[in-house]
Amino acid sequence: MSLGSARPHHQQEPRGIVGSVTDSGVSSWDEAYSGTPPWDIGHPQPAFVSLAEAGEISGRVLDIGCGTGEHALMAAGLGLPATGVDGSPAAISIARRKAAERHLDVRFTVHDALDLGGLGEQFDTVLDCGLFHVFDDDDRARYVQSLGQAIPAGGRYFMICFSDRQPPGFGPRRVRREEIEVSFADGWRIDEVEPYTLEVNIDRAGVRAWRTAITRRRPSVGR
DSSP: OOOSSOOBOBOSOOTTOSOOOOTTOTHHHHHHTTSOOTTOOSSOOHHHHHHHHTTOSOSSEEEETOTTOHHHHHHHHTTOOEEEEESOHHHHHHHHHHHHHHTOOEEEEEOOGGGGGGGOOOOSEEEEESSGGGBOHHHHHHHHHHHHHHSOTTOEEEEEEEBTTSOSSSSBOOBOHHHHHHHTOSSEEEEEEEEEEEOOSSOTTOEEEEEEEEEEOOOOTTO
């Protein structure tokens, strides 16, 4: 649940609260993983488990901002080819160790989410838990463009982000439904934006979030 080089847009943030990045690079993320950051709950988010149980996670899977890899590991457990990328070498190291311990074949790599084309691969399903909300307006647009390089027509993007229903305070940027709709207005079909409670390990009540399902559109005929 991190990225190395983006500029953050976040509110006052004590150490470890869900997802933000700084211009100083990966070191701030690695510091979070010196302990157990609040977003690292040790199992997949229930929303993504439900998708897996419904058969919605399929084909080649990318877990973007993967942290310690629970969602990529879940996909691999389904027998799917899975890749996890994150800006934190420490998180990726933990994810690789988990994969070895669980005897699962997952590619985990340190990579910039604003350059997914650099992976040289496209994915049928992309999972994003807690990354979208870290970006300022400019990098959010770059991120959506980057997703377009990694997701072919018909591919699915499932995302969980902080919601503006979450009371003001520390933590990352609160995202309005309209911001999601505007971000994915060109070249995408928004299938679902629904309220969701994001599990964190510092508050049993969780965090108010959005759960989204978005499909990459096929180019219009003649374009």
